[in-house]
Amino acid sequence: MVRFLRKRGKLPSEHxxxxxxxxxxxxxxxxxxxxxxxxxQGRIALGPKAGSYVARxxxxxxxxxxxxxxxxxxxxxxxxxxxGVCIPEGATDxxxxxxxxxxxxxxxxxxxxxxxxxxxxxxxxxxxxDGSTAVVLDPLTLxxxxxxxxxxxxxxxxxxHGVFAPAASYAPYRAxxxxxxx
Numbered sequence: 001m002v003r004f005l006r007k008r009g010k011l012p013s014e015h016x017x018x019x020x021x022x023x024x025x026x027x028x029x030x031x032x033x034x035x036x037x038x039x040x041q042g043r044i045a046l047g048p049k050a051g052s053y054v055a056r057x058x059x060x061x062x063x064x065x066x067x068x069x070x071x072x073x074x075x076x077x078x079x080x081x082x083x084g085v086c087i088p089e090g091a092t093d094x095x096x097x098x099x100x101x102x103x104x105x106x107x108x109x110x111x112x113x114x115x116x117x118x119x120x121x122x123x124x125x126x127x128x129x130d131g132s133t134a135v136v137l138d139p140l141t142l143x144x145x146x147x148x149x150x151x152x153x154x155x156x157x158x159x160x161h162g163v164f165a166p167a168a169s170y171a172p173y174r175a176x177x178x179x180x181x182x
Contacts, residue, residue, distance in 0.1 A: 032152060039148040044141050054141060057121070058133035106149050 029037070038045035044052055072084040087094045111123045120142050123134040137145065151157055162168065 032147070032150070035144050035148040039145050045144050047138075047140050055136040056130075056132040056134065057136060058127065058131045060131040107146070 035045050042054055044050055044054060070082075070084055072082070074081045085098065087098060107122075111125075113121045113123075115121060115136075118139065120137045120139065121134050122137065124132065127133050160166070
């Protein structure tokens, strides 16, 4: 992944003496990129508290040792990979459950509540590994997080692979359009 990002110019090459922030010719990240980066890091992007962490309810201040990952999970160079889900052939109920999980909405209204001082509490479905049960956001930070979910303009949200890919050598829909049988 790091090689791919370097090839695309998103990370400096190994031979560069400077970071992109030191380069005056490097473009500043867009607001959408800044909001997305802050959301991933659990920080506030804008306003007087920019850069500080978002408050969480139930979070332990002391860690009980190092967090242990499950089997087939990895966290290397800031990237995490979870390959522990395997669905056997014919298990349509498990496949449906995985699809429902992947297609779930990003925000569930029933988990949100408003405090007396105007902050928003968003409760998690389950307790996190660090003990957190909810996150407390001020209205501006909530809008930041919602804006980070908006896809970039002119980006394809659906990608087709295999015979349905745009450059596939055999595509059934093209064969049907030409009158050939499948």
